[in-house]
Amino acid sequence: MRLKKSIRYSFLLAAVLTVMLSYMLSIYIVGFVGRLIDLTTTKGKVEYVPLLIIVSLVVFMVIFLFLFYMLTQRIIKYFSVLSEGLSIISVGKFDFRVPVRRGDELGELAMNINRMAEQLERQKENEKENEVAKMNLITGVSHDLRTPLTSIIGYLDLLRKNSFQDEKEHDRFVNNAYSKAEQLKKLIDDLFVYTRLTSGDLKLTKQHADMRDLVEQVLFEFIPIAEEHRLTIRSHIEIDEAIVFIDPEQMARILDNLLMNALKYSISPKTVDVHLTSSDSFVYLTIANDGVVITKEQEAKLFERYYKIGQVVDHQNVQIGTGLGLAIARQLAEYQGGHLSLNYKEGHYAFTLKLPFSFK
Template sequence: MNRDFFSLFNWKKSIRLRLLGSLLFSLIVSFFGTSLINDILKYILPQIIRPKIDGAAFTFVGAAFSFLSFLFFFLLLFFFLMRHIVRQVRTLADGLMAIAKGDLHYRVPLPGQDELGEVAQNINYMAEQLQSMMMRERQIETSKMELITHVSHDLRTPLTSIIGYLNLLKNDDYHDLDEHKRYIHNAYNKTQQMKKLIDDLFEYTRLTSGDVNPTFRKIDLNSLLEQIIIEFEPIAQELSLTVKKDWDQQPLFAHVDVEKLVRAIDNLLMNALKFSLKPGEITVRLAENSHFIVFVVENWGSPVTKEQEKLLFERFYKAEPSRRDRDVPSGAGLGLSIANYIVELHGGRIGLKNENGHFTFFIELPKAAQITKCNGGEEFK
């Protein structure tokens, strides 16, 4: 912004100097040129005009001729000196008009290195920024439509099942009490699936809208992770998975938003739960180095391609789950994307290392002294 302001200021100053210089040069040259012509013609005009007119008229004709000569030379020289600047200014005006009419692909063709050339570069830069903003607006609109489409599809599936089970129960279309309980159990599971979908969507929209005010506080990550694993182990055991814990028992402190970090870790664990080969093992690690605290979830699953690996943190992307994990509710494909946003909110990094079906998801968080609260302007130093 300051650069554009000073460029415009320098451009105006340069135009004024050029205009003043051209004006003075034209005046001086016109004056001397007219004097020279008058000296030449003063020997010719008396012989042509004086015999026909009196002295006063001759003086008037001479003065008029001098003035017209001066005016002619002045306009000719001034136009000659200013024509290049006028042409450049017209080019700038035409370019601005084309961009104003919506042709954001137009670029002002002024390759010069002077002030007008710099103004042309700034106009082209402005057009590029406007073009990028328009593309981002289109992408946002496309994303909104994709969001509505995906959510509608993901919510319709469990809702259809719930309606089906409720119709069976309403019409007493079951054989015995066990089948009645099974219908109720299945309908309840579908409602839980819908709740998770809605919770994921709500969390995703909050994180992506920028309307998030994280509350950082200093906690012991060892104790937090221990509590998460205690709640996670029974679910894993039901699916023939064991959880291996690998971290020191010494306190490891960091400034984090506890609720959001728990959500990110839980999403990684649930992802491992869905896509692990069963029976199998999920390894959870917590360590630190000189700059970061590293949380790791390792599991064995079906290998994925490099293209699939790149898409895992994209929203709504769902890898094909294991054929033996149908008891795990499917999500909307937002889990890893939500975890990614939460980690970025903490100033950290999330990633994946994959080798022949051995998946290693990791979260790197800055240590307490390096965490910056992005949305609230608060820093921990």
């Protein structure tokens, strides 16, 4: 059976070899000294025994220390390399890696140091990304909140000064101000829900509900927005009843976020298909539309918080938002035992929400 390389065995082997070589060399040197004494003096050897013992001990210690150092210097130098590496990493240079030169505990220690450095490097990169994302969020939120708020103030100022020509223009100002106020409320609600999700403080009020009824209600409420932006919604509901255990308010938020995402990024002919199907155990809601072509890297980031592809497609008065809609939708789906996924191919987006049936 092959023994695993170990620093303990290395030191033990070095010690054994050192003792053996030191002993043999000291015996040889003491014997040589003894022969010199025989040749140079006529006195008996007994008188020189103390001297020979002292010489043998000194010779043994000198040889032992020299040989032990020679046999263990590579290990000692490697300790210094590891120590220097840790010093470099400790000052924040997390891209530094110590060399892995051995297959024993020191080699494992070196690999662990490198793994630690990699984790710290990733953590540092994540912190940088989060900081940039937070700054982008603050900038985006400031802009997104300021835009509708400025419009509301402008319309209210016109109404306050009676700067309208007739009742029709008065109603248009009121409706526009109300629409901007709704946009403002939606942005604030998204931020509120997101902070509750990230802190783990969101409390759901789950109950048994019919997914078919909920989808039809959300679509009915969304039709005026779709018509305003000349968006066609095609409903394909293929089941009569789909009882699920959900929080209806938060589930409606998921559907609204998906529909608003489709509205913002749909391209001509501006059509959104809504499919509601089921299997033996699950309900599937798919919201599909054609949009701009994106790369694999962009596709992978669509569910990331704060991420935005770009400007909205040919829809006036529709803001791009904070980049939290899809992230919120996925987290809310997972909070309710479901899963939100994307099937993308050559500009065709199909977001599918999968929920388990609730069997009462």
